[in-house]
Amino acid sequence: MDFKFLQELIVPAQTKIVLLILDGLGGLPLEPGGKTELETACTPNLDGLAVKSALGLTQPAGPGITVGSGPGHLAIFGYDPIKYEIGRGALEALGVDFELGPDDVAARGNFCSVDERGVITDRRAGRIPTAVGQELAGLLRTIKVDGVEFFVEMVKEHRFAFVMRAPGLSDALSGTDPLKVGASTLSVRALNCESEKAAHYANQFIEQARCLLADKQPANMITLRGFAKLPRIPTYPELYGLHPAAIAINGMYRGVARLAGMEVLQVCGDTIADEFATLEACWHDFDFFYMHVKKTDTFGEAGDFAGKVSVIEEVDALMPRLLALDPDVIIVGGDHSSPAVLKSHSWHPVPVLLYGRHVRADGIPEFGEHACLHGSLGVLPAKHMIPIALANAGRITKYGA
Amino acid sequence: MDFKFLQELIVPAQTKIVLLILDGLGGLPLEPGGKTELETACTPNLDGLAVKSALGLTQPAGPGITVGSGPGHLAIFGYDPIKYEIGRGALEALGVDFELGPDDVAARGNFCSVDERGVITDRRAGRIPTAVGQELAGLLRTIKVDGVEFFVEMVKEHRFAFVMRAPGLSDALSGTDPLKVGASTLSVRALNCESEKAAHYANQFIEQARCLLADKQPANMITLRGFAKLPRIPTYPELYGLHPAAIAINGMYRGVARLAGMEVLQVCGDTIADEFATLEACWHDFDFFYMHVKKTDTFGEAGDFAGKVSVIEEVDALMPRLLALDPDVIIVGGDHSSPAVLKSHSWHPVPVLLYGRHVRADGIPEFGEHACLHGSLGVLPAKHMIPIALANAGRITKYGA
Numbered sequence: 001m002d003f004k005f006l007q008e009l010i011v012p013a014q015t016k017i018v019l020l021i022l023d024g025l026g027g028l029p030l031e032p033g034g035k036t037e038l039e040t041a042c043t044p045n046l047d048g049l050a051v052k053s054a055l056g057l058t059q060p061a062g063p064g065i066t067v068g069s070g071p072g073h074l075a076i077f078g079y080d081p082i083k084y085e086i087g088r089g090a091l092e093a094l095g096v097d098f099e100l101g102p103d104d105v106a107a108r109g110n111f112c113s114v115d116e117r118g119v120i121t122d123r124r125a126g127r128i129p130t131a132v133g134q135e136l137a138g139l140l141r142t143i144k145v146d147g148v149e150f151f152v153e154m155v156k157e158h159r160f161a162f163v164m165r166a167p168g169l170s171d172a173l174s175g176t177d178p179l180k181v182g183a184s185t186l187s188v189r190a191l192n193c194e195s196e197k198a199a200h201y202a203n204q205f206i207e208q209a210r211c212l213l214a215d216k217q218p219a220n221m222i223t224l225r226g227f228a229k230l231p232r233i234p235t236y237p238e239l240y241g242l243h244p245a246a247i248a249i250n251g252m253y254r255g256v257a258r259l260a261g262m263e264v265l266q267v268c269g270d271t272i273a274d275e276f277a278t279l280e281a282c283w284h285d286f287d288f289f290y291m292h293v294k295k296t297d298t299f300g301e302a303g304d305f306a307g308k309v310s311v312i313e314e315v316d317a318l319m320p321r322l323l324a325l326d327p328d329v330i331i332v333g334g335d336h337s338s339p340a341v342l343k344s345h346s347w348h349p350v351p352v353l354l355y356g357r358h359v360r361a362d363g364i365p366e367f368g369e370h371a372c373l374h375g376s377l378g379v380l381p382a383k384h385m386i387p388i389a390l391a392n393a394g395r396i397t398k399y400g401a
Numbered sequence: 402m403d404f405k406f407l408q409e410l411i412v413p414a415q416t417k418i419v420l421l422i423l424d425g426l427g428g429l430p431l432e433p434g435g436k437t438e439l440e441t442a443c444t445p446n447l448d449g450l451a452v453k454s455a456l457g458l459t460q461p462a463g464p465g466i467t468v469g470s471g472p473g474h475l476a477i478f479g480y481d482p483i484k485y486e487i488g489r490g491a492l493e494a495l496g497v498d499f500e501l502g503p504d505d506v507a508a509r510g511n512f513c514s515v516d517e518r519g520v521i522t523d524r525r526a527g528r529i530p531t532a533v534g535q536e537l538a539g540l541l542r543t544i545k546v547d548g549v550e551f552f553v554e555m556v557k558e559h560r561f562a563f564v565m566r567a568p569g570l571s572d573a574l575s576g577t578d579p580l581k582v583g584a585s586t587l588s589v590r591a592l593n594c595e596s597e598k599a600a601h602y603a604n605q606f607i608e609q610a611r612c613l614l615a616d617k618q619p620a621n622m623i624t625l626r627g628f629a630k631l632p633r634i635p636t637y638p639e640l641y642g643l644h645p646a647a648i649a650i651n652g653m654y655r656g657v658a659r660l661a662g663m664e665v666l667q668v669c670g671d672t673i674a675d676e677f678a679t680l681e682a683c684w685h686d687f688d689f690f691y692m693h694v695k696k697t698d699t700f701g702e703a704g705d706f707a708g709k710v711s712v713i714e715e716v717d718a719l720m721p722r723l724l725a726l727d728p729d730v731i732i733v734g735g736d737h738s739s740p741a742v743l744k745s746h747s748w749h750p751v752p753v754l755l756y757g758r759h760v761r762a763d764g765i766p767e768f769g770e771h772a773c774l775h776g777s778l779g780v781l782p783a784k785h786m787i788p789i790a791l792a793n794a795g796r797i798t799k800y801g802a
Contacts, residue, residue: 358747376774378779387465391747391748398469399482400470401469
């Protein structure tokens with residue numbers, strides 16, 4: 001089903017949809033035969049919602065594919081994550097809340113250590129403290145080259161986001177990191193004719209950086225890789241006529257939401273409760289709300305099973321505030337799995353719940369991986385959830401007579 | 402899976418397949434947690450068949466998509482309903498049992514009211530009685546234009562089907578209905594070079610109609626829209642080597658079946674029992690039977706839950722007559738859902754049952770939406786049912802050595 005087909009069936013409605021994403025929601029048991037994080041968590045509110053919902057399991061990018069947060073989010077936002085790709089550099093810039101423009105080319109930057117011949121001795125400069133990185137980033141910001149504007153935004157430790165802004169830049173550029181020690185940093189190469197100007201600017205930046213950092217051991221050089229512009233993707237207003245808002249604390253999720261045409265709301269504070277407060281405050285101003293909870297993934301990646309369980313319970317305790325707003329359609333799901341036992345993202349399908357007054361409820365009184373197996377949504381591509389939500393919100397008309 | 406792949410695996414067999422479609426079969430409960438129409442109906446025969454069958458739920462055109470009867474039927478007949486589209490005009494002609502030829506261009510016609518300047522004051526001419534429409538259609542049938550043959554067939558009230566027949570007509574034509582009152586009716590425009598002749602004929606028809614109807618208040622003008630030829634779709638004989646028959650009372654279903662290469666049987670009477678009698682009478686003459694029951698949808702669209710339940714029970718009571726014929730494979734399903742609570746077609750997956758002596762039976766003793774959730778067919782595209790039925794009928798050979 002392509003967007004053009006769907007777009008022609010979209011009709012306006014006065015309904016509201018909430019897409020609540022618990023990052024890395026899917027999990028695994030600690031012991032064979034045990035319960036996952038979600039199944040272990042005490043979630044009376046989610047279980048109560050589940051019984052009135054249709055359940056299933058989403059696959060972000062196909063069987064066996066583990067996704068990063070970028071493609072995971074594009075998929076649960078309804079985009080084909082293989083067709084629409086966000087480059088590494090662009091993701092890094094989004095991650096620090098940098099508002100990438102259409103002409104900006106972003107890259108992931110690393111401070112590194114080189115010897116007197118320019119050969120890399122440490123690709124991460126001994127993971128310098130973030131404060132040191134900040135200071136060096138300040139130096140890099142003094143670099144000026146005619147015809148182009150540079151931006152350097154710290155991520156943490158040795159990592160920074162690098163952005164070039166000038167009309168007509170192309171991102172078909174090779175990276176400078178040889179990806180091993182014992183080799184010299186590389187020059188940026190233009191991978192086609194259109195990217196020669198961008199390569200020239202990037203190499204000028206790198207040469208000035210080499211001079212500025214020459215005596216700054218261990219971080220006496222930089223590498224840039226993953227050059228990328230933001231892809232152009234069709235937005236929610238264009239596709240669905242929605243007026244959507246995003247409630248997320250971390251930059252990358254805010255950035256991907258902005259890419260989809262969502263208005264990124266200011267959250268006062270950094271707790272999940274603060275995000276729910278933002279939802280309440282802006283409830284009347286939008287008809288679609290994406291809410292993002294980061295810490296399920298953070299604990300999953302840290303291998304902290306109990307920590308992930310507690311975040312799920314924290315969300316569950318806040319659910320009555322969401323339900324009190326009486327959304328027409330609610331999706332609760334994740335962008336990918338992050339089982340604590342794997343300490344990483346994984347390929348496992350992600351539990352999902354769809355609530356709405358016209359949902360054919362499965363009557364399953366539990367929200368969990370095994371319970372979702374019996375749900376009527378089945379195991380489905382994550383990108384299908386948005387059309388289903390739109391149908392339940394009365395926003396898709398009949399195809400054919 | 403495309404037709405070319407499937408076609409090469411088709412082998413002949415002496416088996417018989419019955420595809421029994423209860424229009425708009427899928428439903429919803431009246432109250433949260435309640436039973437759907439199918440679950441409410443007392444269906445001992447269908448339940449008895451279910452226990453020996455594989456169950457599942459079909460999606461006609463993808464997640465969240467509500468289909469009309471045309472695409473719904475194409476899908477359950479095994480065609481991709483997005484690839485093969487039947488235009489509105491062609492469906493209208495099929496609906497009145499008009500046998501559209503390959504050169505015919507059909508349109509949906511409306512009688513409307515216009516003021517002395519030709520501005521529409523009522524797009525439906527006050528929904529004139531069908532008898533009045535019939536009389537005016539008789540007038541329109543007197544219109545003659547050299548080189549083309551016109552057909553006017555009443556649907557009901559202000560609606561009629563319009564057909565032009567001449568060699569080489571194209572259907573790339575704009576409609577004449579401005580879709581609002583206060584605007585003039587439009588001329589038919591050719592949307593490409595090949596359709597200029599058809600546009601010319603249609604406009605000549607309209608001008609003569611204007612003169613003929615000038616004093617026939619309130620229906621003193623017509624609009625034509627949804628110009629369409631029948632699409633060319635590969636037929637069952639071509640694709641599967643089947644000799645198929647259709648048993649349906651309503652024109653549109655007969656028309657779509659004819660499009661798929663089915664022989665449309667004469668049903669003596671208009672009850673479901675009459676359709677079963679036709680099946681019995683013609684049992685030895687064909688190897689594939691499509692049977693259509695309309696009233697499940699009619700009651701669903703009317704919001705009559707009990708009426709829909711009673712039609713399902715009526716079908717169930719007739720099932721022993723079908724089973725007595727001992728078909729090799731039986732599919733019982735629907736073209737889409739039509740829940741009485743929604744009073745319309747809907748996007749909800751449709752329960753389906755597949756019986757055959759080589760089916761791996763699920764052992765589920767009930768045919769209903771929730772029971773089908775646990776079936777081995779899962780939630781599947783409707784177009785997949787025909788290949789599965791053919792396999793069970795011994796009509797698909799092994800792929801590869």
